[in-house]
Amino acid sequence: MKIAKLTIVITVIVTVVGLLSSGFISNNYAGSLGKEKVDHIDSLASVAAFNKVYEVLMSPRCMNCHPAGDIPLQGDDSHLHTMSPIRGKDGKGVTAMKCSNCHQPTNTPGLNTPPGNPKWALPPADMKMVFQGRSPRELALQIMDYKRNGHKTKAQLIEHARDTLVKAGWNMGEGRKPPPIPYEEFVVAWDEWIKTGGIAPKS
């Protein structure tokens, strides 16, 4: 009897230690935000929701202002922005080439005219929040990492999806393809991903 009890205790200890040391939590339940309270951890639902989110974030309407370099991208083919405006320290351009010199508070009517928003900018130079070239796993880990996501908590990330500049992705003026799913669907997926643990896909 004693041996049986001991076996059960040892089995439980080994299982718990094994799970903790498997790296699952540290590798998938990402970054510093992992310490925050989540509604419940559901890795399958979380990853499925992120896959939808990823399709949106990598669409030109989002990725074009999250470039790997310091020049924004442009168009449905994400080519380098004509006239090569550069990021600048605060992400709003430099000297005579500031974003708001052309990008007005609202869209300018007509084809090939600058889309507009009062907050038009790239991420700042000290927090580039690059999307271009990121795998689903890399991007999920980056977004859930407080040190790389613009210092946003989980609550602030959820709020960020309601930001007017994010919403503007679905209203970018004439001739520009919107992200692959409607905004409302994106917000549901975004919230679900974060609330179910912000789990990063395996690749």
Added chain:
Amino acid sequence: MLKLNINRKVYELDIDPDTPLLWALRDVIGLVGTKYGCGVAQCGACVVHLNGEAVRSCVTKVSRAAGKQVVTIEGLSENNDHPLQKAWLELDVSQCGYCQAGQIMSAAVLLRENKNPTDKDIDNAMEGNICRCGTYLRIHKAIHLAAEMQQKGSK
């Protein structure tokens, strides 16, 4: 009625607030130094200063300029003696001249924010100003010369 401060003078305009600022400047007020190039913020011929920034007036609604300071090429200096204007003349920068008001207005913002720009700084500031005559090399030289003049003038 929209109240605009242009070149330190106040104008009251009975105008649709969605009218591009360029139209108000040229067609309503008669300041024709600022040029219409592409109409879609791609060429830089229409650059004016709005609260000191080099905005493209062809896509800037006149309502955005209400209550702000607008400066056009006509108001850049009292006697056409801004260091850039002097350098432009000294080096005969212009060829056809059509883009040059926009070039100078962009360069003026560069020199205000960067007193001694490198060639790279000039490229970064002036990439959005196109010159079909290809006067870019002279523009570079003139901006360097104006920077020198500006520094000597402030000593």
